Amino acid sequence: MIHLIYSPNWFYGKDIAIDVVSIIVLALIGFFSIKYYNIKKNKNYLYLALSFFLISLSFLFKIIMNFKIYYHEIETQKIGFLTITYNTIEVVDNTFIIGFLIYRILTIIGFYILYSLYQEQPKLTHILILYLIIVLTYFSQSAYYIFHLTLAILLTLIAIAYSKKYLDKKNITTKIFVVSIALIGLSQIFFMLVYFSTQLYVIAEFTQLAGYLGVLTTFIMVLKHGRKKNKN
Amino acid sequence: MVGKRTKIDIIGDMLSSIVNKGGNIKPTHLMYKSNLSHGQMQTYLEELLTKEFIKKVEKNHRDYIIITDKGYELVQKLKEMKEFEKTFGL
Numbered sequence: 001m002i003h004l005i006y007s008p009n010w011f012y013g014k015d016i017a018i019d020v021v022s023i024i025v026l027a028l029i030g031f032f033s034i035k036y037y038n039i040k041k042n043k044n045y046l047y048l049a050l051s052f053f054l055i056s057l058s059f060l061f062k063i064i065m066n067f068k069i070y071y072h073e074i075e076t077q078k079i080g081f082l083t084i085t086y087n088t089i090e091v092v093d094n095t096f097i098i099g100f101l102i103y104r105i106l107t108i109i110g111f112y113i114l115y116s117l118y119q120e121q122p123k124l125t126h127i128l129i130l131y132l133i134i135v136l137t138y139f140s141q142s143a144y145y146i147f148h149l150t151l152a153i154l155l156t157l158i159a160i161a162y163s164k165k166y167l168d169k170k171n172i173t174t175k176i177f178v179v180s181i182a183l184i185g186l187s188q189i190f191f192m193l194v195y196f197s198t199q200l201y202v203i204a205e206f207t208q209l210a211g212y213l214g215v216l217t218t219f220i221m222v223l224k225h226g227r228k229k230n231k232n
Numbered sequence: 233m234v235g236k237r238t239k240i241d242i243i244g245d246m247l248s249s250i251v252n253k254g255g256n257i258k259p260t261h262l263m264y265k266s267n268l269s270h271g272q273m274q275t276y277l278e279e280l281l282t283k284e285f286i287k288k289v290e291k292n293h294r295d296y297i298i299i300t301d302k303g304y305e306l307v308q309k310l311k312e313m314k315e316f317e318k319t320f321g322l
Contacts, residue, residue, distance in 0.1 A: 171318050226309065
């Protein structure tokens with residue numbers, strides 16, 4: 001049976017709030033990216049929006065699944081009959097498996113698109129990578145850490161790619177973006193280790209929150225840059 | 233190597249040149265500052281006038297081009313976009 005809950009009891013629901021913040025940040029940037037695309041018609045804006053919308057959508061799946069799990073967990077604790085509990089969880093397992101599968105696939109594809117924006121790939125490579133992502137995610141359902149390991153590697157590669165860009169242009173917003181991506185990557189390491197302690201799940205969620213707040217800071221700085229020194 | 237400027241890049245350069253000159257500029261100065269030929273500039277000027285990003289005024293028997301609030305907003309948006317592109321590597 002697949003282990004679904006890693007959060008300590010007192011943290012139930014709080015992780016959902018953290019994921020909602022991530023959704024808002026990602027959707028906001030995605031929305032602005034589409035707006036900019038309409039002005040400049042540069043396809044990269046569309047790819048960035050697609051990347052952020054996919055990750056945002058993946059969080060939505062995660063929230064729905066977590067909400068269901070917590071609801072069932074609380075209900076189960078109230079009932080207290082082992083047989084009934086077992087049957088309930090078994091029935092909903094398929095929904096959870098599909099839900100988490102979609103969450104994982106969308107997350108990895110979203111971050112892969114972000115990576116491809118910097119490291120341009122041939123079209124055939126995209127097909128191969130897409131296939132590998134689906135296969136890897138499907139066959140690693142019971143080994144949750146494979147998903148987090150994959151994300152940690154992907155996020156490290158994105159951070160390296162963008163840090164090269166920072167070293168080239170010394171742009172402060174790029175620097176904050178690199179740190180944010182590195183934090184989100186670090187959170188994946190903590191997620192990988194939750195098997196050893198549920199407290200690590202809390203640390204992972206807060207590290208992830210710090211990462212997405214960093215992305216939000218980057219975006220606010222970009223907007224501020226446009227507003228300064230305009231009118232004389 | 234710098235790539236070919238797109239239409240929106242040229243419009244951005246023209247509006248920024250006006251802003252850098254305090255919001256108003258002589259047409260000939262605008263042509264030099266924006267690196268455009270006379271023909272190209274007339275085409276872009278017409279479009280900017282139609283879309284109300286700029287206005288033509290006469291001061292001391294000389295033509296001047298002034299930027300409108302709508303034009304300032306576009307300059308702001310384009311600066312935002314440039315920073316956005318730099319940050320996210322687009």
